Amino acid sequence: MFLGVDGExxxxxxxxxxxxxxxxxxxxxxxxxxLVDTAFETLxxxxxxxxxxxx
Numbered sequence: 001m002f003l004g005v006d007g008e009x010x011x012x013x014x015x016x017x018x019x020x021x022x023x024x025x026x027x028x029x030x031x032x033x034x035l036v037d038t039a040f041e042t043l044x045x046x047x048x049x050x051x052x053x054x055x
Contacts, residue, residue, distance in 0.1 A: 003047065007055025014043060021046060 003012040009026040020034040021043075040046045 006050055010054075012050065 001014045001016065003014055003021070005011050011024045013022040013024070014020075015022060015032070018032075018034065019036065020032050023031045023033065025031075035041075035043065035046065038046065040049065
């Protein structure tokens, strides 16, 4: 599921099967961040953090 684009132009996608966020930079580099490896318990918390930190 597409979550949006942050202030730096990176696109973010939610993978509900792996409970992970895929981040794709403007240059096309991709990174997968599993929610369990963050300080956040929910996708909503992750999204709020991203809004505050990266726009």
